[in-house]
Amino acid sequence: xxxxxxxxxFLEFKGIPKAQFYREANVxxxxxxxxxxxxxDLNVAQVVIVLTMYPExxxxxxxxxxxxxxxxxxxxxxxxxxxxxxxxIIREQAEEIGQLKERIAQLEREKAAGGSSAHDVDSARxxxxx
Numbered sequence: 510x511x512x513x514x515x516x517x518x519f520l521e522f523k524g525i526p527k528a529q530f531y532r533e534a535n536v537x538x539x540x541x542x543x544x545x546x547x548x549x550d551l552n553v554a555q556v557v558i559v560l561t562m563y564p565e566x567x568x569x570x571x572x573x574x575x576x577x578x579x580x581x582x583x584x585x586x587x588x589x590x591x592x593x594x595x596x597x598i599i600r601e602q603a604e605e606i607g608q609l610k611e612r613i614a615q616l617e618r619e620k621a622a623g624g625s626s627a628h629d630v631d632s633a634r635x636x637x638x639x
Contacts, residue, residue, distance in 0.1 A: 513546050515571050516559060519578060523563075534558050564588050 510518070520530050531538045536555060539545060551559070560568055565582045569575040581589040 510574075511547060512550050512556065512571060513541055515578075516551075517541060519563065519566055519571075522578065534562060 516530075517527070519525075520527060527538070527541070530536075531541070534555065535558070536551075540549065540551075556572070560566060560571070565579050565588070567576055567578060567580045570578050583589050
């Protein structure tokens with residue numbers, strides 16, 4: 510299935526009129542009919558417009574044939590991140606916390622050795638607390 514066919518499937522599923530989509534996405538209806546439906550794909554800018562217009566439309570499904578058509582959306586219309594995305598964020602934050610703890614320990618060692626003032630250690634802690 511082409512990207513265009515998937516977009517048409519999404520529009521039908523959501524009950525969005527094709528004419529409305531063509532107008533709002535600024536694409537010619539002829540791009541979604543006949544041979545053009547199969548021979549010419551959308552350019553990157555057009556794909557970005559579609560994904561911006563419909564944040565619930567999964568880019569993985571649309572472009573890579575992976576996963577479900579829809580991404581989960583909360584009651585405010587915000588895309589809910591999947592578990593793997595959250596795990597990556599947590600992993601990055603844990604790594605940063607480890608680096609910050611090591612820097613604090615280094616500053617405390619320098620303080621104990623007389624290399625810096627207590628104010629420097631307190632400043633480092635407060636700078637990275639937020």
